[in-house]
Amino acid sequence: MGFIALKMLIGDRAKYIGIIIGLTFASLLITQQAAIFTGIMIRTFSFLTDVGLPDIWVVDPQVQYIEDIKPLRDTEVLRVRGVEGVQWAVPLYKGMLRARLSNGTFQTCVLLGLDDATLIGGPPAMIAGQLADLRQSDAVIVDDVGATGRLARILPGGRRAPLRIGDSLELNDHRAFVVGICHVTRTFQSNPVIYTTYTRATTFAPQERKLMSFVVAKAKAGEDINTVCSRIEQVTGLKAYTRDAFKKLTFIYFLKYTGMPINFLTAVVLGVIVGITISGQTFYNFTLDNLRYFGTLKAMGMTDGRLLGMILLQAITVGAIGYGLGVGIASVWGSIAVSRTQIAFRLPWQLLVATGAAVLLICLGSAALSIRKVMRLEPAVVFRS
Amino acid sequence: MVADLTSNSRPEEAVICRGVTKTYGRGTAAVQALRGVDLSVRPGELMMLVGPSGCGKTTLISVLAGVLRRDGGDCTVLDCDYNKMEANKTTRFRGRNVGFVFQAFNLIPSLTASENVATPLMINGVRRRAAVTAAEQMLDKVEFDERMMRSLPTDLSGGQQQRIAIARALVHHPRLIVCDEPTSALDSETGRRVMELVRRLAVDSERAVIVVTHDARIFDFADRIAYMDDGRITHVVDARNPTIEKS
Numbered sequence: 019m020g021f022i023a024l025k026m027l028i029g030d031r032a033k034y035i036g037i038i039i040g041l042t043f044a045s046l047l048i049t050q051q052a053a054i055f056t057g058i059m060i061r062t063f064s065f066l067t068d069v070g071l072p073d074i075w076v077v078d079p080q081v082q083y084i085e086d087i088k089p090l091r092d093t094e095v096l097r098v099r100g101v102e103g104v105q106w107a108v109p110l111y112k113g114m115l116r117a118r119l120s121n122g123t124f125q126t127c128v129l130l131g132l133d134d135a136t137l138i139g140g141p142p143a144m145i146a147g148q149l150a151d152l153r154q155s156d157a158v159i160v161d162d163v164g165a166t167g168r169l170a171r172i173l174p175g176g177r178r179a180p181l182r183i184g185d186s187l188e189l190n191d192h193r194a195f196v197v198g199i200c201h202v203t204r205t206f207q208s209n210p211v212i213y214t215t216y217t218r219a220t221t222f223a224p225q226e227r228k229l230m231s232f233v234v235a236k237a238k239a240g241e242d243i244n245t246v247c248s249r250i251e252q253v254t255g256l257k258a259y260t261r262d263a264f265k266k267l268t269f270i271y272f273l274k275y276t277g278m279p280i281n282f283l284t285a286v287v288l289g290v291i292v293g294i295t296i297s298g299q300t301f302y303n304f305t306l307d308n309l310r311y312f313g314t315l316k317a318m319g320m321t322d323g324r325l326l327g328m329i330l331l332q333a334i335t336v337g338a339i340g341y342g343l344g345v346g347i348a349s350v351w352g353s354i355a356v357s358r359t360q361i362a363f364r365l366p367w368q369l370l371v372a373t374g375a376a377v378l379l380i381c382l383g384s385a386a387l388s389i390r391k392v393m394r395l396e397p398a399v400v401f402r403s
Numbered sequence: 404m405v406a407d408l409t410s411n412s413r414p415e416e417a418v419i420c421r422g423v424t425k426t427y428g429r430g431t432a433a434v435q436a437l438r439g440v441d442l443s444v445r446p447g448e449l450m451m452l453v454g455p456s457g458c459g460k461t462t463l464i465s466v467l468a469g470v471l472r473r474d475g476g477d478c479t480v481l482d483c484d485y486n487k488m489e490a491n492k493t494t495r496f497r498g499r500n501v502g503f504v505f506q507a508f509n510l511i512p513s514l515t516a517s518e519n520v521a522t523p524l525m526i527n528g529v530r531r532r533a534a535v536t537a538a539e540q541m542l543d544k545v546e547f548d549e550r551m552m553r554s555l556p557t558d559l560s561g562g563q564q565q566r567i568a569i570a571r572a573l574v575h576h577p578r579l580i581v582c583d584e585p586t587s588a589l590d591s592e593t594g595r596r597v598m599e600l601v602r603r604l605a606v607d608s609e610r611a612v613i614v615v616t617h618d619a620r621i622f623d624f625a626d627r628i629a630y631m632d633d634g635r636i637t638h639v640v641d642a643r644n645p646t647i648e649k650s
Contacts (some may be wrong), residue, residue: 021518022525025511025518053562314509315498315522317503318498318503319526323491397497400470402461
């Protein structure tokens with residue numbers, strides 16, 4: 019009977035297209051908003067993703083998320099190195115700094131200071147130059163988006179030219195030379211990212227009594243990382259997180275203390291409501307228009323179970339088409355937007371499943387009213403003119 | 404192909420009703436549509452139910468077809484009492500044993516003529532391809548050519564649509580066919596042709612046909628005519644030998 023159900027559905031072309039448009043719009047809105055939300059949330063811990071080598075991040079116990087930096091004494095790195103199970107530990111500086119551009123304006127940047135000896139914590143990918151070039155005098159490495167965007171040189175006539183190796187910057191009244199261009203995961207604030215050595219970073223940074231942002235460490239092979247974290251906490255009185263735990267802490271902070279989840283959830287709920295109102299209403303009208311035929315089928319011997327199956331098949335068919343179109347459009351839009359702008363857009367498979375579940379919910383919600391109507395239909399209706 | 408869909412028993416009477424009552428609504432709004440109907444229809448005969456509007460013809464045909472439950476009295480259709488059957492069993496029984504022809508045809512507009520006719524077979528579990536083949540054979544009997552078989556109902560005339568409806572009522576070889584005002588939407592010439600078709604194809608020794616009609620011009624197609632008024636059968640006339648059989 020699926021054949022009859024589908025022909026009935028497609029036969030009423032205007033309503034069929036109306037239902038699909040409603041579901042496509044709902045699916046597009048849900049997927050797009052959720053993908054942007056996911057992208058933004060992933061950017062909140064992008065620094066942790068980029069610094070791949072260390073297992074353990076040691077911070078002040080009051081730190082609530084990655085950007086909430088409470089400086090540590092330089093001696094803490096030595097204490098961490100002394101903890102049983104730690105293979106190595108190095109200091110890492112992270113701070114905000116103003117760069118003065120060639121036209122006299124200022125641009126806030128993220129400054130990262132890497133351990134002078136090992137350069138642990140460097141960018142995940144170099145586009146030009148080498149990480150080791152940071153050992154040159156006044157050397158910095160700039161991320162590609164910053165180099166072509168906010169830190170770009172202003173040429174006579176107002177034209178912008180990307181920063182290149184050999185160009186200079188003024189960082190907090192200190193001269194710096196660009197020795198490399200790197201690629202990093204976009205940060206939450208989308209500020210340019212500048213890498214230098216730890217010692218140089220502390221000279222660029224405003225003077226404070228304590229300057230070290232993190233101690234990053236690696237556990238010895240075979241050691242349980244969580245156990246090593248516990249030992250570090252016992253010995254130093256600081257807080258030690260695994261990378262995933264620190265990501266989670268940051269993620270939860272943004273969920274709890276920013277309005278982002280509510281904003282995006284509102285958009286997603288709007289998508290569901292639009293889907294239910296447009297598609298549900300149209301689907302219900304489609305059922306009402308076909309009530310006489312459902313009654314005829316019932317009179318001719320079709321059981322309630324098979325009628326239920328027909329309506330569910332119709333609902334799931336339009337749902338699948340609407341979902342496919344919505345997710346497809348969202349993906350294409352996302353791909354184009356990501357390649358041309360700095361928009362945060364991530365579409366993991368879990369999101370596709372969640373959108374599918376939302377669209378299924380819309381379809382079942384829409385079908386429920388129709389099913390109720392058809393199940394209550396007296397087959398004797400066929401003899402009423 | 405569909406022979407196994409029908410029961411092997413051959414009752415003397417296809418329909419036997421005694422004192423059948425049916426009331427719509429409750430309390431002061433109650434309307435008694437059937438007030439003790441007695442009727443029997445034999446296999447092989449075409450029985451017409453006639454009477455003024457609101458006399459209970461449609462209610463009676465609904466009860467006989469198993470699409471409406473009676474309130475009282477006894478009624479056996481093809482040896483079965485619908486009131487003693489579960490709803491789903493009644494539905495399946497209807498699917499196997501009852502064919503319907505409606506006043507407004509009730510053809511599904513998005514299905515072609517042959518797909519519409521194939522529907523009762525598909526409801527009874529016949530696969531689509533086989534059902535459509537059987538439907539085309541049945542449509543051939545109602546003088547449909549291949550082009551018409553592939554047409555949508557909306558592209559066909561009223562007479563052609565009613566011929567599809569007759570083919571649909573017959574395709575699964577039911578033992579009872581109920582026709583509700585089958586000619587009222589048609590002109591008199593087309594109406595007579597439709598009734599000729601019903602007479603020629605539907606009436607056979609194992610099948611009873613009940614036709615509800617107002618249309619006196621088709622009375623000569625009946626074997627017997629049951630006159631109804633105010634929820635009762637007032638008298639039954641043998642149309643071949645017009646003497647009052649019962650009053």
